[in-house]
Amino acid sequence: MSDNQSGGKPSEEPELSVPDDIWEQFARDSERNIRASAQKEPSARARMVTERLRQQDARGEQPAGWRTDPARQRANDRAARRRRLWAVVGVPLAIAVAVVAMKPSLLPGDPFGSAPSDGTSDASPLPDETAAPSAAPSAVDPDVPTLARPFAGSPAEQYSDGAAGIVLPPARAVGSLSKAQVEGALRLTKQLLVDANLNPATLRGGRPEAALKVIDPAQKDLLGLLNTGLRTPDEKRDPLWMFSRFDPAEVRPAGDVIKTRGRMTFEAGERGTVVVRADYTFVYPVVHAEAGATEVARTIVRRVLDTELYDPAKYQVAPGTVGVVRYDSSIGNSACDVFDGYLHPNFDSDVAPEGADPTGPTIDPYDRSGEVDDGSCGTVTRS
Template identity: 75%
Template sequence: MSDNQPGGKPAEEPESSVPDDIWEQFTRDTERDIKASAPKEPSARARAVSERLRRQEARGELPEGWRTGPAWQEMNGRATRRRRLWAVVGVPLAIAVALVAVRPSLIPGDPFGAARSDGDSAADTTPLPEETAAPSAPPTEVDPNTPTLARPFAGSPAERYADGAAGIVPPPAKAVGAFSKAQVERVLRQTRQFLVDANLDPATLRGARPTAALKVLDPKQKDLLVLLNSSLRRPDAKHDPLWMFSRFNPAELRPAGDVIKTRGRMTFEADEGSSVVVHTDYTFVYPLVRAQGNTTEVTRTIVRRVIDIELYDPVKFDVTPGKISILKYNTQMGNTACDVYDGYLHPQFDSDAALTEATPTGPTVDPYDRSGDVDDEACATVTRS
């Protein structure tokens, strides 16, 4: 089509009614908005969240229509109105949001909280105070982060638990009945060391014989020692070393880092018959990766142990001075295979969730819930790991 008017005279261009400086500003804003709206590669956290949502969808844990959202017709109408509003306030608002994201302190009062300064998660990682009584409820849900080698306890209440043996703190000793303060202090110290040797010692965790833990037990407690020795030599359903010791097969698993998280408490009181009973209730959280291959997928196994240890008066009872006796014990294990009695814990990874060899038949439990009694159901369904 010709740009000339009939008769050969060129057409005159209409004079613009928009001032030059306004037009230049509009051009710069448009170019900037186009660049800002260009597709960007999602962050690692976004990819992790997407993967977790994909797994939840595959397991049927998400409500129908979560991906599609409202009907597209309704969304289209909303989008049109949003585009009109964006043309007026979008650019200044984007600048303000960016400034606040970089420097939250620009808003008076720091409404986002100083605890969220880690840049990766809004989770509170402040260590919990020492547990002095049974909790009244399970811990609340925490941030949805997937555990990694850098943060193996991400997404777990255990991120705020104490590290290893630092979480096993005996109470102050005092004289009880026929026992002096020094005697009570000794049994408390022995109890703590037994828990460390049975649940935190690297050799014990690799499946070695827990010699140090066994050595502190009274040799005159023959029935228990026969049971434990049999379970370590030939484990089966009636002789399971996991009732007392935490063990993993080093050919299958290795620790994800060098930290095990611990939470619990220890108390003592006089018992009938001139003895002292030390009551212990501790949860141990083990982060793990597969031993084979260059894998980065992390899972966790949670073990809660409630053990009562009794100190008898050797003047009145046939016991070995300087040794301790186990009065009773209960164990609850979270995220380990059902009906496998080879003496090792076998956690499940998200990537092989569909390959579970046995379907849980017991009740659903929260392995982090320390508010009630131990449920030693061997095949419970855990709500989280």
């Protein structure tokens, strides 16, 4: 039997050994924590604030804070109102912006240029012409004319429609003629222009009866020339000198609008008369006569017409008539040297255009800045 078994001294537990540096770190940390947790004496400023708050509380006063300060409260109220306003206005506005983004054409005027064309022109009408222009109209986008937009690519898009473009100037007395007599001469001149250049029957090759009735019957030579030209036109008796006419077997109007641009003036004549000058450009869009034709061509006719009214107290004057003193014209885009009494527009698709080759100068038929070039047939720069 061993000594342990025989009641000897029991064996001891092994002794744990902690390094010195660990004990030192533990001592330092304990001392720092004790100092940090120790109660501190309030500063003098803290004691003053505490005392002031205690006295206000005793008097029932509440110190201004972020919830009770009036200035801050007003600012908070304004912010709340802005939030409510945004809820009322901003949300519908955001919805509207989203809708317009999906369909911009809802905005008036199509500011983004995204609305599909409906065949109408957006060009603004020109103001009335009161004096000769200083230059030809500027170039426009070379759009191809269509049945929906027969004046596309032309300055005529900004011209007035038909007779609305013939604006009478304010009348006044001239010499021995009264204001009413001068106004009558202006109206008769417009009547002659409208029937000669805008009447659908005249344009289809009909006889311009109303225009002929305005011409003083004492002008037998002129009336004889025009009547013969309407019946049997030729180079020396051409009704196109005064009337716009198309062959209905060849072309038909592209729509029911003719564009008109010009001015009317008047002045005293040499024999106690009033002389009215009318200077107008008419733009005619047409298509081929056959059914289903869609290609559009334009013929441009500029006319300068001088009429004269005599004082009926001094001269024998037929009531409701005026004398024709001058009738000049310049025609753009019509066959040259064809004297059948009709205008013959040239189409882009024409393989062999009718008439002789142009021999006159190159002209811009929309240029109204100079005198009318009567009698020549030149090449037009645009139509």
